[in-house]
Amino acid sequence: MGIAERKEREKEARRGEILEAAEKVFFEKGLNQATMDEIAAEAELGKSTLYLYYRSKEDLYLAVMMRGSEVMFRLFMEATSTGEPTLKLIRNLGDAYYEFFKKHRNYFRMYYFFESPDLHTQVSDEMKAACFRNDEKIWGLVIGLIRKAIAEKVFRDDIDPQQTAVILWANANGLMRQMDRMEPYWRDAMKIDLDATLRRANTFVLQGMMTDKAKKQFAGLFE
Amino acid sequence: MGIAERKEREKEARRGEILEAAEKVFFEKGLNQATMDEIAAEAELGKSTLYLYYRSKEDLYLAVMMRGSEVMFRLFMEATSTGEPTLKLIRNLGDAYYEFFKKHRNYFRMYYFFESPDLHTQVSDEMKAACFRNDEKIWGLVIGLIRKAIAEKVFRDDIDPQQTAVILWANANGLMRQMDRMEPYWRDAMKIDLDATLRRANTFVLQGMMTDKAKKQFAGLFE
Amino acid sequence: MGIAERKEREKEARRGEILEAAEKVFFEKGLNQATMDEIAAEAELGKSTLYLYYRSKEDLYLAVMMRGSEVMFRLFMEATSTGEPTLKLIRNLGDAYYEFFKKHRNYFRMYYFFESPDLHTQVSDEMKAACFRNDEKIWGLVIGLIRKAIAEKVFRDDIDPQQTAVILWANANGLMRQMDRMEPYWRDAMKIDLDATLRRANTFVLQGMMTDKAKKQFAGLFE
Amino acid sequence: MGIAERKEREKEARRGEILEAAEKVFFEKGLNQATMDEIAAEAELGKSTLYLYYRSKEDLYLAVMMRGSEVMFRLFMEATSTGEPTLKLIRNLGDAYYEFFKKHRNYFRMYYFFESPDLHTQVSDEMKAACFRNDEKIWGLVIGLIRKAIAEKVFRDDIDPQQTAVILWANANGLMRQMDRMEPYWRDAMKIDLDATLRRANTFVLQGMMTDKAKKQFAGLFE
DNA sequence: TATGAATGAGGTTTCATTCAT
DNA sequence: AATGAATGAAACCTCATTCAT
Numbered sequence: 008m009g010i011a012e013r014k015e016r017e018k019e020a021r022r023g024e025i026l027e028a029a030e031k032v033f034f035e036k037g038l039n040q041a042t043m044d045e046i047a048a049e050a051e052l053g054k055s056t057l058y059l060y061y062r063s064k065e066d067l068y069l070a071v072m073m074r075g076s077e078v079m080f081r082l083f084m085e086a087t088s089t090g091e092p093t094l095k096l097i098r099n100l101g102d103a104y105y106e107f108f109k110k111h112r113n114y115f116r117m118y119y120f121f122e123s124p125d126l127h128t129q130v131s132d133e134m135k136a137a138c139f140r141n142d143e144k145i146w147g148l149v150i151g152l153i154r155k156a157i158a159e160k161v162f163r164d165d166i167d168p169q170q171t172a173v174i175l176w177a178n179a180n181g182l183m184r185q186m187d188r189m190e191p192y193w194r195d196a197m198k199i200d201l202d203a204t205l206r207r208a209n210t211f212v213l214q215g216m217m218t219d220k221a222k223k224q225f226a227g228l229f230e
Numbered sequence: 231m232g233i234a235e236r237k238e239r240e241k242e243a244r245r246g247e248i249l250e251a252a253e254k255v256f257f258e259k260g261l262n263q264a265t266m267d268e269i270a271a272e273a274e275l276g277k278s279t280l281y282l283y284y285r286s287k288e289d290l291y292l293a294v295m296m297r298g299s300e301v302m303f304r305l306f307m308e309a310t311s312t313g314e315p316t317l318k319l320i321r322n323l324g325d326a327y328y329e330f331f332k333k334h335r336n337y338f339r340m341y342y343f344f345e346s347p348d349l350h351t352q353v354s355d356e357m358k359a360a361c362f363r364n365d366e367k368i369w370g371l372v373i374g375l376i377r378k379a380i381a382e383k384v385f386r387d388d389i390d391p392q393q394t395a396v397i398l399w400a401n402a403n404g405l406m407r408q409m410d411r412m413e414p415y416w417r418d419a420m421k422i423d424l425d426a427t428l429r430r431a432n433t434f435v436l437q438g439m440m441t442d443k444a445k446k447q448f449a450g451l452f453e
Numbered sequence: 454m455g456i457a458e459r460k461e462r463e464k465e466a467r468r469g470e471i472l473e474a475a476e477k478v479f480f481e482k483g484l485n486q487a488t489m490d491e492i493a494a495e496a497e498l499g500k501s502t503l504y505l506y507y508r509s510k511e512d513l514y515l516a517v518m519m520r521g522s523e524v525m526f527r528l529f530m531e532a533t534s535t536g537e538p539t540l541k542l543i544r545n546l547g548d549a550y551y552e553f554f555k556k557h558r559n560y561f562r563m564y565y566f567f568e569s570p571d572l573h574t575q576v577s578d579e580m581k582a583a584c585f586r587n588d589e590k591i592w593g594l595v596i597g598l599i600r601k602a603i604a605e606k607v608f609r610d611d612i613d614p615q616q617t618a619v620i621l622w623a624n625a626n627g628l629m630r631q632m633d634r635m636e637p638y639w640r641d642a643m644k645i646d647l648d649a650t651l652r653r654a655n656t657f658v659l660q661g662m663m664t665d666k667a668k669k670q671f672a673g674l675f676e
Numbered sequence: 677m678g679i680a681e682r683k684e685r686e687k688e689a690r691r692g693e694i695l696e697a698a699e700k701v702f703f704e705k706g707l708n709q710a711t712m713d714e715i716a717a718e719a720e721l722g723k724s725t726l727y728l729y730y731r732s733k734e735d736l737y738l739a740v741m742m743r744g745s746e747v748m749f750r751l752f753m754e755a756t757s758t759g760e761p762t763l764k765l766i767r768n769l770g771d772a773y774y775e776f777f778k779k780h781r782n783y784f785r786m787y788y789f790f791e792s793p794d795l796h797t798q799v800s801d802e803m804k805a806a807c808f809r810n811d812e813k814i815w816g817l818v819i820g821l822i823r824k825a826i827a828e829k830v831f832r833d834d835i836d837p838q839q840t841a842v843i844l845w846a847n848a849n850g851l852m853r854q855m856d857r858m859e860p861y862w863r864d865a866m867k868i869d870l871d872a873t874l875r876r877a878n879t880f881v882l883q884g885m886m887t888d889k890a891k892k893q894f895a896g897l898f899e
Numbered sequence: 900t901a902t903g904a905a906t907g908a909g910g911t912t913t914c915a916t917t918c919a920t
Numbered sequence: 921a922a923t924g925a926a927t928g929a930a931a932c933c934t935c936a937t938t939c940a941t
Contacts (some may be wrong), residue, residue, distance in 0.1 A: 018921095037348030043915060053923040055917080064915065116348070122407060123342040125260030129915085166430075170422050173408055174401075174431040181404025184345060185396055199393050207389075208397040211438025212431065237903075237941090244904090265930060276906040278933085287931070352931085460920090460924075467925090483794030488909060499927040501912085510910070565792040568853060571706030571785070575910085612876075616868050619854055620847075620877040627850025630791060631842055645839050653835075654843040654881065661880025687900095712936060722902040724938080733936065798936085 022060050025050050030071045034113040038068050038120050063129035065120075069138055072121060075114025076141045079107050083148055093156045094217070094225050100149060101179055101209045105202075108183045116187065146172060161221040171216055178212050179205065245283050248273050253294045257336040261291050261343055286352035288343075292361055295344060298337025299364045302330045306371055316379045317440070317448050323372065324402055324432045328425075331406045339410065369395060384444040394439055401435050402428065468506050471496050476517045480559040484514050484566055509575035511566075515584055518567060521560025522587045525553045529594055539602045540663070540671050546595065547625055547655045551648075554629045562633065592618060607667040617662055624658050625651065691729050694719050699740045703782040707737050707789050732798035734789075738807055741790060744783025745810045748776045752817055762825045763886070763894050769818065770848055770878045774871075777852045785856065815841060830890040840885055847881050848874065 028050035032041045043064055047054040061067040086103035087096045108115050120127075121138070149172045156162040162171070186193065186201050193199040210229045214222060251273035255264045266287055270277040284290040309326035310319045331338050343349055344361070372395045379385040385394070409416065409424050416422040433452045437445060474496035478487045489510055493500040507513040532549035533542045554561050566572055567584065595618045602608040608617070632639065632647050639645040656675045660668060697719035701710045712733055716723040730736040755772035756765045777784050789796075790807070818841045825831040831840070855862065855870050862868040879898045883891060 021921095039349055040351065042913080044913095054915090055924080056922055058916070059921065119342075119346040119348070122411065123346065125262065125339065125342065128263065167422060169416075169420055170427045170430070173422075174405065174427065174434070177404030177408050178397075178401045178431065178435070179404075181400030181402075181407070182397065184404070185400050188345065188347060193392075199390060199396075204393045204397065207393070207438075208401065208435065211397070212401075212434045215430075215434025215437060241904085266932090267930075277931095278907075278935095279905055281933080282904075282906095464925085485794060486797065489911090490909075500910095501914095501928075502926055504911075505925075505927095562794065565788075565794065568857065569788040569792065570857060571788070572708055574709065613868065615862075616873045616876070619868075620851065620873065620880070623850030623854050624843075624847045624877065624881075625850075627846030627848075627853070628843065630850070631846050634791065634793060639838075643838055645836060645842075650839045650843065653839070653884075654847065657843070657884025658847075658877065658880045660884060661876075690900095711934080713934095723936090724903080725901055727937070728900070 025052070025057060025060050025067070026070055026074065029067050030074065033068060033071055033117070037116075038065075062131040062134070065127060065129040066131050066134045068117070068120060069130060069134050072114065072117040073138065073141055075111060075117055076138075076145065078111055078114060079104070080141075080145055080148070082107055083145065087148065087152060092161075092225075093152060093159055094161045094213075094221065094228065097152055097156060097175075097213070098209070098228060100152065101175070101205075104176075104179055105183070105205055108187075112187070115183070119184075149176070160218055161225075162216045163218050166216055174212060174216075175209075178208055182208055248275065248280060248283050248290070249293055249297065251275075252290045253297065253336075256291060256294055256340070260339075261287075261349075285354045285357070288350060288352040289354050289357045291340070291343060292353060292357050295337065295340040296361065296364050298334060298340055299368065301334055301337060302327070303364075303368055303371070305330055306368065310371065310375060315384075315448075316375065316382055317384045317436075317444060318451065320375055320379060320398075320436070321432070321451060323375065324398070324428075327399075327402055328406070328428055331410075335410070338406070372399070383441055384448075385439050386441050389439055397435060397439075398432075401431055405431055471498065471503060471506050471513070472516055472520065474498075475513050476520065476559075479514060479517055479563070483562075484510075484572075508577045508580070511573060511575040512577050512580045514563070514566060515576060515580050518560065518563040519584060519587050521557060521563055522584075522591065524557055524560060525550070526587075526591055526594070528553055529591065533594065533598060538607075538671075539598065539605055540607050540659075540667065541674065543598055543602060543621075543659065544655070544674060546598065547621070547651075550622075550625055551629070551651055554633075558633070561629070595622070606664055607671075608662045609664050612662055620658060620662075621655075624654055628654055694721070694726060694729050694736070695739055695743065698736050699743065702737060702740055702786070706785075707733075731800040731803070734796060734798040735800050735803045737786070737789060738799060738803050741783070741786040742807060742810050744780060744786055745807075745814065747780055747783060748773070749810075749814055749817070751776055752814065756817065756821060761830075761894075762821060762828055763830045763882075763890065763897065766821055766825060766844075766882070767878070767897060769821065770844070770874075773845075773848055774852070774874060777856075781856070784852070788853075818845070829887055830894075831885045832887050835885055844878075844881060847877055851877055 025046070029041075029046045032046045032049055035041070036045070041064075043054050043057060046067070047057055050057070057067065061070060082103040083100060086099035089096070089099065091099070146169075150168045153162060153168040153171050157164055157166070157168065182205055186205075190201065193201065214229070217225070248269075252264075252269045255269045255272055258264075259268070264287075266277050266280055269290070270280055273280070280290065284293060305326040306323060309322035312319070312322065314322070369392075373391045376385060376391040376394050380387055380389070380391065405428055409428075413424065416424065437452070440448070471492075475487075475492045478492045478495055481487075482491070487510075489500050489503055492513070493503055496503070503513065507516060528549040529546060532545035535542070535545065537545070573581075592615075596614045599608060599614040599617050603610055603612070603614065628651055632651075636647065639647060660675070663671070694715070698710075698715045701715045701718055704710070705714070710733075712723050712726060715736070716726055719726070726736065730739060751772040752769060755768035758765070758768065760768070815838075819837045822831060822837040822840050826833055826835070826837065851874055855874070859870065862870065883898070886894070
């Protein structure tokens with residue numbers, strides 16, 4: 008009975024090695040500049056072997072990206088498991104995303120691709136589904152928290168949880184994208200404090216969502 | 231006296247024709263799927279002629295994108311030339327951007343490329359500079375308006391105009407990106423009203439920036 | 454044990470097929486008029502496959518040319534392995550070269566390229582080295598024979614073997630070049646007997662190199 | 677009447693300027709590496725203007741080459757106008773050719789092209805005819821001299837003048853070609869004295885052509 | 900006459916992907 | 921399962937030549 012399992016384990020190990028190699032190359036070169044040849048060399052495998060494990064370069068790219076998603080998910084889980092009040096947890100979520108941005112910039116950048124529909128020409132349906140599941144998991148976490156905040160009357164009850172989640176995410180993500188491209192320019196030429204900008208934007212949006220009661224209650228959170 | 235000028239005009243016309251053809255192909259296929267051969271065929275020119283006018287496919291792509299920038303700039307100019315109060319003008323700006331998103335989706339999508347630094351491998355310095363100038367022009371318009379709002383005590387004086395501009399833009403842009411990808415899903419499966427979402431998010435952010443006095447004065451604007 | 458070897462053999466076979474196709478096209482069209490596309494079509498391979506085996510069109514051209522060198526070398530070997538006296542062998546060498554010229558005109562003509570340094574712009578160092586080795590092999594054979602003739606006092610001992618080899622070769626080659634271009638004109642308009650011309654020129658040069666003793670001894674050779 | 681003539685003169689002058697520019701570029705780069713653009717730039721003319729004066733790049737190349745022919749012809753004329761005995765004049769001819777080789781190497785090298793039939797694809801019939809006339813003029817001079825030598829019983833009367841001319845030329849030319857390519861190698865690695873080699877080869881051939889009487893008479897010429 | 904622009908052809912290169920073993 | 925080889929597509933580039941003014 009052990010043989011099939013060992014085979015399976017070995018196969019998984021090999022997938023992991025390939026992923027490792029791909030990650031290294033994609034981080035260094037980006038999707039376009041990275042070549043399958045280079046990844047194969049890095050993995051010490053023949054180029055065609057990569058195709059036994061991943062259907063296309065884009066699939067491989069997304070597989071690496073999903074590792075990033077997992078990292079992000081873990082950060083989100085930790086940030087929301089502190090037992091603090093819901094509003095604080097939502098604030099924590101923003102901080103966790105910012106931490107992901109700062110500490111895992113390479114993963115963060117991979118989402119550029121994910122967000123450019125034009126580029127996806129070779130993504131397999133399996134991979135699309137896997138990405139979608141991953142995405143859902145994260146959205147689920149965020150939306151659940153917002154629902155809780157509404158239930159607790161911290162957020163107004165005339166807002167839609169999904170809509171709200173998207174606003175929060177888009178606000179943070181849009182800014183971080185911009186920061187990623189302009190970081191040196193902003194910091195050096197324009198003297199903008201990036202951390203403060205992000206926090207302020209988040210504050211704006213959150214306050215828009217909060218009930219008046221909650222605003223008074225949690226005033227200290229936004230100083 | 232006219233010959234040199236006519237030549238110049240014709241050359242410009244030819245650049246325009248190429249751009250027209252490129253636009254058509256890029257809109258249909260996207261950057262990667264579009265080929266120079268196809269653009270040349272569409273323009274009824276030899277492929278090498280394209281290279282007389284644009285140094286690379288990416289340059290050509292950006293040239294088309296800059297047409298989009300101009301469209302956007304015109305929309306922005308119109309939106310801010312109505313003689314209305316500054317805050318309304320800023321609101322108009324958001325609406326104008328949304329209009330750009332809805333009516334010129336193809337141009338909107340081209341910015342994906344612009345925002346993915348990894349993809350730029352063949353962009354000439356001239357084109358980079360041209361894009362930068364274009365960008366500056368639009369930012370200048372927005373930032374100018376924000377300065378005016380601060381001077382008029384509509385916006386708080388403890389916010390930074392550039393920072394504020396970026397927050398406004400990132401908020402709208404991040405959402406529209408998301409909408410672009412998820413539009414059918416959101417509308418059909420999740421019943422989210424996209425227009426309302428965007429407007430609401432903008433309201434949140436604007437209100438965060440406004441002085442208390444302005445909030446009372448312009449309460450009607452946000453209903 | 455056989456797999457690697459079979460692979461090797463197949464690869465060699467493929468190189469051979471490419472060479473065969475290239476030869477056909479080069480013979481028909483010459484270096485400039487031949488296109489890689491045509492060669493690829495002839496070989497029933499993709500154009501990029503050609504570049505897996507040869508680094509440039511010029512390399513491929515020289516590879517074909519070297520086949521000619523081998524043919525020539527074989528003719529030279531046969532001509533000098535008859536067991537006849539050294540002088541006769543040297544005479545045979547001239548005849549063999551003439552035979553090469555007549556029977557392998559296409560190969561002969563390829564040397565035009567080899568001899569025009571201006572034309573070599575894409576020749577790889579490997580190919581240059583290979584050509585050089587080939588060249589050396591042939592010169593070695595000729596020079597060896599001349600040394601023998603000197604040792605046997607058939608050739609004067611005040612001549613330099615290398616110098617002598619070059620004179621013999623240049624004399625024959627220069628004439629054959631001329632013949633190649635002017636053959637119809639000479640034969641038809643000027644009634645020059647080409648075989649006789651070549652033989653006579655060779656006689657002149659050989660006699661200049663021979664000792665008086667040898668001249669008497671081998672007088673019959675030159676009638 | 678003067679206008680047409682002035683026009684004609686100006687046109688000739690322009691042809692000359694183009695030739696001058698082409699010569700400079702061809703000397704530096706050779707036929708293949710030289711571009712019409714570069715020649716046009718050198719001539720300070722538009723590229724298409726070149727085509728008003730010469731039908732193709734190859735025509736232009738040959739026009740430059742013919743300037744070389746004229747230089748050679750002048751050298752040959754001088755060498756044969758000294759009033760010395762015919763055999764000496766023939767010897768002088770060889771020296772003159774060698775002088776041409778040494779002093780006008782750039783022109784000498786242009787003949788590589790002339791001698792490679794494969795390369796002539798764009799030569800106009802006019803230019804071919806002009807080259808042919810030029811060629812004839814030089815051959816005429818040489819053959820005339822040989823006829824004279826035969827008439828004076830310096831050369832044997834069983835040799836054909838044309839055949840003899842070709843042998844003399846091919847012998848010298850073949851050697852100089854070889855020298856041109858191998859000069860550094862021969863001089864440095866093989867210690868061959870090039871001048872001596874050439875002279876010796878010429879001696880061999882000349883002696884083969886001479887009558888016994890002449891050999892005695894002109895023995896001093898070959899020491 | 901002069902020319903800027905256009906062009907077609909083809910060499911070179913790079914790569915993701917596929918194929919045959 | 922692993923891989924070396926093949927390949928097609930396309931970008932990029934260069935240039936002689938032609939065209940329209």
